[in-house]
Every structure is written in structure tokens, then in C-alpha cells.
Amino acid sequence: MSSFIRSTPMMALWGILFFLPAGWYAFLGLSGGLGPDPVEIWHHMSGQWAIWVLIATMAVTPVRLWAGISFMSWRRHLGLISAAYALTHLVLWGLDQGAFSRMASEIIKRPHITVGMVAVIIYLMLSVTSNRASIKRLGRSWQKVHWWIHPLAALVVVHHVWSLKTIYEPEWIIQLVLIVGIWVSKWMYTMRRRVTLSKS
Amino acid sequence: MGKPIKSSEITPEAVYMSRRTLMAGMGAGLLAPLAPLPALAQGLEPNSFEDITSYNNFYEFGLGKSDPQRYAGQMTTSPWSVVIDGLVDNPGEWTLERVLAGKTIEERIYRLRCVEAWSMVVPWNGFELKDLLLEAGIQSSARYVAFETLYRPSEMPGQSSSVLEWPYVEGLRLDEAIHPLTLLATGLYGRTLPNQNGAPLRLVVPWKYGFKSIKSIVRITLTDTQPPTAWSISAPSEYGFYANVNPRVDHPRWSQATERRIGGGLFSSRQDTMMFNGYEEDVAGLYAGMDLRQFY
Numbered sequence: 001m002s003s004f005i006r007s008t009p010m011m012a013l014w015g016i017l018f019f020l021p022a023g024w025y026a027f028l029g030l031s032g033g034l035g036p037d038p039v040e041i042w043h044h045m046s047g048q049w050a051i052w053v054l055i056a057t058m059a060v061t062p063v064r065l066w067a068g069i070s071f072m073s074w075r076r077h078l079g080l081i082s083a084a085y086a087l088t089h090l091v092l093w094g095l096d097q098g099a100f101s102r103m104a105s106e107i108i109k110r111p112h113i114t115v116g117m118v119a120v121i122i123y124l125m126l127s128v129t130s131n132r133a134s135i136k137r138l139g140r141s142w143q144k145v146h147w148w149i150h151p152l153a154a155l156v157v158v159h160h161v162w163s164l165k166t167i168y169e170p171e172w173i174i175q176l177v178l179i180v181g182i183w184v185s186k187w188m189y190t191m192r193r194r195v196t197l198s199k200s
Numbered sequence: 201m202g203k204p205i206k207s208s209e210i211t212p213e214a215v216y217m218s219r220r221t222l223m224a225g226m227g228a229g230l231l232a233p234l235a236p237l238p239a240l241a242q243g244l245e246p247n248s249f250e251d252i253t254s255y256n257n258f259y260e261f262g263l264g265k266s267d268p269q270r271y272a273g274q275m276t277t278s279p280w281s282v283v284i285d286g287l288v289d290n291p292g293e294w295t296l297e298r299v300l301a302g303k304t305i306e307e308r309i310y311r312l313r314c315v316e317a318w319s320m321v322v323p324w325n326g327f328e329l330k331d332l333l334l335e336a337g338i339q340s341s342a343r344y345v346a347f348e349t350l351y352r353p354s355e356m357p358g359q360s361s362s363v364l365e366w367p368y369v370e371g372l373r374l375d376e377a378i379h380p381l382t383l384l385a386t387g388l389y390g391r392t393l394p395n396q397n398g399a400p401l402r403l404v405v406p407w408k409y410g411f412k413s414i415k416s417i418v419r420i421t422l423t424d425t426q427p428p429t430a431w432s433i434s435a436p437s438e439y440g441f442y443a444n445v446n447p448r449v450d451h452p453r454w455s456q457a458t459e460r461r462i463g464g465g466l467f468s469s470r471q472d473t474m475m476f477n478g479y480e481e482d483v484a485g486l487y488a489g490m491d492l493r494q495f496y
Binding site for chain 1: 248250254255265316318363364434450454455462
């Protein structure tokens with residue numbers, strides 16, 4: 001299992017998690033398979049994929065701690081794939097708005113779009129510091145920088161829920177439960193380790 | 201009628217569909233043909249029957265835009281009757297046959313502007329609501345008209361969700377209800393109204409956001425007090441009783457200044473929203489002296 005995970009080429013990860021789904025939806029939309037308003041569905045789906053892959057990225061550590069399976073070699077690219085979906089989401093929105101002036105006024109006027117833009121800035125910050133050179137250069141503070149994935153997860157869920165016409169959609173509740181579950185599991189592990197350390 | 205769409209400006213459905221087929225075919229391979237044809241960009245052509253019947257909101261059947269088409273088939277629309285009551289001379293349970301008796305069904309090509317900032321053009325068939333109300337006998341104390349949609353959870357799966365209070369209710373001021381633009385639709389494109397579009401009888405008020413145009417009506421009540429409406433019960437700060445299309449009054453969470461014309465090309469379909477959805481000349485007088493920011 002672990003050798004399989006470690007030997008997975010990153011292009012395969014990108015292919016399965018980004019290029020195949022994105023290409024499939026692009027094809028469906030352009031061939032009429034998504035109904036008369038594909039842009040709305042593309043916009044929604046790119047945002048959803050960003051959140052799901054972000055949750056997968058965050059789950060790497062708890063899965064390693066509790067199940068002993070390490071997807072660490074995937075983590076950087078999972079994060080980058082989530083960022084790629086977020087960027088796609090932003091570009092689709094921008095193309096639909098059609099003008100920078102309109103985008104700017106919407107970012108200022110609509111709180112959920114402001115939140116989305118803050119999330120994009122965090123995504124960029126994490127993406128550009130995700131390479132090996134940055135890990136070396138930042139040393140101990142790299143962990144602090146990348147701790148921001150947690151507020152980022154909260155922001156993307158808030159951004160989504162705030163944009164909904166009604167809150168009676170199940171996706172965001174599942175996502176919130178998973179995100180809080182990841183936080184709680186990390187906290188529990190830390191507490192347990194502290195107890196163990198203090199005993200020894 | 202303000203900026204009417206002349207029937208001479210309408211492309212026959214067959215021609216329209218052939219253009220769409222052409223566009224879709226080219227769009228799969230090239231980017232250039234994604235720009236709309238000039239006539240499409242003007243927003244004067246009705247959407248295809250396929251667009252109108254596969255993309256709409258009817259929360260009784262689910263929240264997705266394709267849910268109505270998928271699930272509305274199970275709704276029984278025959279026999280159908282409408283309770284007409286309240287401040288009328290001839291109250292009672294009217295069969296659909298009685299409702300339609302003596303009415304001239306005409307075609308009305310109206311813009312439809314959803315509060316979610318997308319729009320279509322729909323060739324409705326129907327008659328003026330006024331004709332039915334006069335037949336029912338409007339009493340002099342009547343000021344408002346309340347409407348109610350069918351409540352039948354066994355055939356309307358969305359009604360088991362608490363997304364809105366059921367049954368769906370809507371209302372108009374009496375002068376809005378008897379306005380000649382206000383239609384009771386029984387069909388579109390010359391065909392019987394499909395279930396997903398509100399069969400067998402739905403309201404069409406083209407200068408208001410789409411949610412005012414209540415579907416599958418089972419009750420019409422004339423009252424002297426302003427009736428509650430489903431969306432303003434659910435979110436009073438976001439949806440008001442009037443819900444007139446107004447590019448200058450935004451929804452609290454999104455802009456109403458522009459709209460995406462469904463079927464108008466991928467990223468080139470955004471157009472300016474018109475005051476009262478383009479029917480300003482006809483209906484602005486109804487709201488003279490009213491602050492439309494307060495009465496949204």
C-alpha cells in the first residue's frame with residue numbers, strides 16, 4: 001500500500017482528480033449535456049471539487065496518525081489540485097461577470113465574494129510556498145504558514161453557504177462535519193500524546 | 201406594451217433549434233463559434249421548448265434546475281379544479297373546464313427574469329387573469345388576490361423538505377392582478393403546459409421576478425388584506441411582496457443590475473436588466489409615488 005502510494009506519479013493524480021473530471025464537464029457542457037446553462041454548473045462544480053480535494057488534503061495527517069496509512073507524498077499535489085479548482089472557479093466567475101470593474105464592485109459589495117477572494121489569497125500563499133525550496137527556506141515557520149489551510153477550509157464553506165439561495169442543501173453539512181472531524185481528531189491525538197509524554 | 205417583442209422578430213423554433221444544433225456542434229471543437237449570433241445577443245428570440253421545459257425552479261419537485269422536468273411527470277393534473285373564494289360574488293370549486301370556458305387563448309411572448317439573475321423569453325399561451333376575476337365577480341371591498349399551489353406530497357417530493365412553507369402561496373395587489381399583461385397560462389409554444397412549468401394553470405406576471413408567477417394553482421382568494429407570500433415568509437429581508445424586476449435594487453447577496461440570458465452563449469450572454477423587465481411603460485403607473493427600495 002505505502003509503496004503504491006509513494007510510487008504514484010503526480011501526473012496520474014492530476015489526471016484522475018483534475019484533468020479527467022474537468023475535461024468531462026467541459027465536454028458535457030459544450031455538447032449540451034449540462035442543459036442550457038452549463039456555466040452555472042461549471043461554476044458550482046469547480047467550487048465543490050475545490051472543497052472536496054481541500055478536505056482530502058487536510059485528511060492526510062489524521063489518516064496517517066490514526067490509520068497508519070501515509071499519503072504524505074500526495075499531500076502537496078492534493079493541495080495544488082484544490083487550488084487549481086479554486087482558480088478555475090474564480091476565472092469562470094470573472095468570465096461570467098465580463099468586466100473587471102464589475103468584479104471589483106462585487107468583491108467589495110458582496111460579503112460572500114469578499115470571503116471567496118480572501119480564500120483565493122490564502123490558496124496562493126500556500127501554493128507558492130508548497131515546494132521543497134520553500135520548506136527549506138522557511139524552516140520551522142513553514143508549519144505556521146501552512147496552518148492556514150484550516151481557516152481556509154472554514155472560509156470556503158462559509159463562502160459557499162452564504163451564496164446559497166436556501167441552506168437546505170446537504171453538501172455543505174457533510175463538508176463541515178468532515179472539516180470539524182479532522183480538527184477534533186488532530187486535537188485528540190495531540191492531547192493523547194501529551195498524556196503519554198507526561199506519564200513517561 | 202413597453203419594448204414588446206413583435207412576433208415578426210421571433211425566429212421560428214425549428215430555425216432556432218437548427219442554429220443551436222449548429223453552435224453546439226461547432227462548440228465541441230472550436231472556441232470561436234461560442235460567440236452568439238447577432239440576433240441572439242439582442243435577446244429577442246424565445247428560448248427553445250427544450251430550454252424552457254428543462255431549466256426552471258419548481259421547488260415542489262426539488263432544488264435542481266432539472267428536477268422539475270425529472271419529477272413533475274407524476275403530478276396528476278386531471279381532474280383539476282380551482283377554489284375561487286373570498287370577496288367574490290360566485291365563490292366555489294371551479295372545474296378547470298369551467299375556468300377555461302369562454303376564454304380566448306392567445307399567445308404572449310414575455311421575458312421571464314428570475315430573481316437569481318438569469319432570464320429567458322417564453323411564448324406562453326393563456327388568457328388574462330382579469331377575465332376570470334370578472335367572471336367570479338370582484339366585490340368592491342377586494343384589494344388583493346391570493347394564490348395557492350397544489351399541496352400533494354405524495355406526488356411532489358420537494359414538499360417533504362422544509363425549504364419553504366407548503367403549500368406555496370403568492371399574491372398580487374388587485375390592480376396588478378387585473379392588469380392586461382397579467383396572464384393565466386395554460387400552454388407554451390402552442391402545446392399544453394408541461395407539468396414542470398406549472399400545469400395545468402399558472403400565473404405569469406412578466407414585470408415581476410419569476411417566483412411571483414405561481415404554478416399549478418388550486419386556489420384564488422380575493423381579500424382586503426395583503427396576503428403572505430412563500431418567499432417573503434422564508435426570507436423577509438431578501439424577498440418582498442412586490443418583487444418587481446428592478447436593476448437598481450439589488451438582492452442583499454447579489455446584484456440585479458444584469459442578467460444571464462439562458463441559451464445566449466457561454467460567456468457573452470450577460471445583458472443589462474431592464475426596469476420592470478422591459479414593461480416599464482405599461483406598469484410604472486401602478487407604483488407611482490411608491491419607494492421601490494422600501495417596497496421591494
